[in-house]
Amino acid sequence: MIGYQSITMLKCSACGSVKVTVLINGKPYCTYCGAKILRTHLVRTLLNMKKEGLITSIIDVESYEDP
Numbered sequence: 001m002i003g004y005q006s007i008t009m010l011k012c013s014a015c016g017s018v019k020v021t022v023l024i025n026g027k028p029y030c031t032y033c034g035a036k037i038l039r040t041h042l043v044r045t046l047l048n049m050k051k052e053g054l055i056t057s058i059i060d061v062e063s064y065e066d067p
């Protein structure tokens with residue numbers, strides 16, 4: 001219960017929304033910013049894997065990057 005109460009008082013680290021639904025690296029984020037950050041993180045991880053030859057270059061990871 002204490003954990004639930006404390007998360008409702010948090011604000012999104014990115015946009016300041018009080019509708020915090022997720023914690024990423026200990027920082028609170030709303031659904032929108034959380035999804036955006038996870039997506040960016042995933043693309044970065046995939047790019048690193050591609051650089052190290054862990055995934056095939058056929059996968060066009062770059063096209064998923066934000067402009």
Ligand SMILES: [Zn+2]
Nearest residue numbers: 012015030033
């Ligand atoms: Zn947000």
